[in-house]
Amino acid sequence: MSEEMYAKLTQAVIEGEPEDAELLAKQALEQGLDPLTCVNEGLTKGIQKVGELFASGEYFLPELIIGAEAMKKALAVLEPAMVGDQSREVVGKVVIGTVEGDMHEIGKTLVGTMLIANGFQVYDIGVDKSAAEFVAAVNENDADIVGASALLTTTMLQQKKLIEALEEANLRGKVKVMVGGAPVTNSFATEVGADGYAEDAISAVDLAFRLIDAPA
């Protein structure tokens, strides 16, 4: 019975059915199943499979994103039901966004999605976000990493502002900063005092693992 439910949750993530995943999560709780086991035996297996299918070229981005969406919907039901010190294992918490004055959305969203698929908890705050908004999101979510994307030569300087703002808020020792976007380079990242730069989404994931000292 419970095995069947875990398999269904796995399947809902693989097939990318957010509504089904949410419904299944509710049913699982009604049946008295342990929420943490539902996550570990059901959802996590599903998102891992989605990741594999993506890596092998079978799945495209929408399948990856909708798979993550299905997982999120089910988690929203399961996590509040966890008891005691039960909590889902996440590799690390990342706040990600595009800097102030910059509306380029896709690169940042892709990096965020790849991080989710690799077990990170991601808070995507959107585009055109000021240093203060980044700082607030870091505080609110107790983030380990903050990722700032900039696509314009005129907005990349905001990445520096963000780092200064983190220093002012006494968060710099606690949170790692990664930067990226078309005009951004390794040397620019070093110059502004970021902890790392990634050229694309795949290397962004590697970088995130390195920054929090976790095995990829």
Add this chain to the structure above:
Amino acid sequence: MTRIEPLQANFDLKVLNKKQLKQVREATLYVLENVGVRFPSDRALDIFQEHGAMVDKDSQIVRLPAEFVLTAMGKAPRSFTLFGRAPDTELLVGGGHSYFATDGCGVETIDFETGDRRLSCKDDVAKMALVADYLSSIAFFWPMVSAQDYGRLAPLHELDAAYNNLVKHVQTETVMGEDLARYAVEIAQVIAGDDDLREKPALSSLICTIAPLCQDKEGIEAAMVFAEAGIPVGFMGMPTMGSTAPAVPGGALTIGNAEAVSAMVLMQLIAPGTPVFQSLLVSGMDPQSAEYLVTLPEKYLCNVAAVQMAHDWGVPALGGTFGLNHAEPATWQLGRDSVYTALMCALAGTDITIGLGMLDASTLLVPEQIIFDDEIYHNHRILARGLDTEMEGIAVDIIENVGPGGHFLSHKHTRSHLRDIWIPELTHPRMEPEDNQNGDIRKRARDKFNQILAEHEPTPLEEAARHEIDTILRNAEADLGR
């Protein structure tokens, strides 16, 4: 010598038939009235509200009934003139020619001497302006890369480098926000001299809309400043199928169309009769890496449809060509794709067209690429012209004169017409006294580039004008910082 050889298409390539054009227009008007477009600018929202559009200040979404759109668009001119800073550089946009320009605004350059890939700078803009001034394929100039050595003032320094090295018209795609736009208008006024900028716009601007269905605050506020100064403004929708637009070309075109026309409507409310133009660059994405893809057949079809749609609103169309997904010049892929982008646009009757000289999806400046693109352009220019079947073009009298057998080599008619047959220079170079052609086409392109750079001398900007621009740049720096 500075020359412009515009393209004039004798074909009328269409992708959408009448019924399809109507379908896209109706879908666009539906979206404008029922979904709306976000204008994150209080000033823009107030203007829409004053004129009776449906404005929701909280969401910043403006909805426009069909009547409202069509009435405003009725005020936009179908043609207007762009000016350079020398005679013979004026362009009658919408007058039947297609004027081409460089691509912009890249962020990296293959260094002119070392060949290393590095960040772009102001000097790159200056050098490319000089080469563009020479090439007859280039009718007007987009600063090709970002003047990154000038921080937030980069867009103004790009204009300075352009005006100092080229007499042709300049169009900016990087001046954003009211502040920079005001300084850009001042610079343009220096170029126009005693003439009214409205009469002789020496600058025009291209602002991108934000798919799906948004405007950029800085972009739209710059556009308002430009419109008030009489500077022509174009709006470019850049919907990407699958990410910022539905994964169907029709949907992407509709989204971009709605964004661009809503902005053009605002311009007509602010300053009725302001010259505006429209551009829709539909792109695709790599389904796994999301890389921005412009080398797709669907995109080429949309390029043509976009021209039809701009003309359907009664405004000129800007086409986006070249700037392909590849970092190496002179490859099979570039040969293939350049034809689809530029030729199809030209045959469809774009009024102005950007794109020569850049690679890696418009982010990388490879110096000699502009020489390759120039040659492709001239191929297209001849192709678009079509054939002459008048008396002179058939030359029956000469056929009769030579008769069966023999040849035409010694005929005066041949002597006077052989030069009309355009022969690609890079693939078929002329004989040279000392044979320095090593057969490498890339070297030939590079040699030509270096030669232009070393020898071409554009008419210099007058001393007084140079000083005035310097002063404006200094004021901007004091006011806004770098």
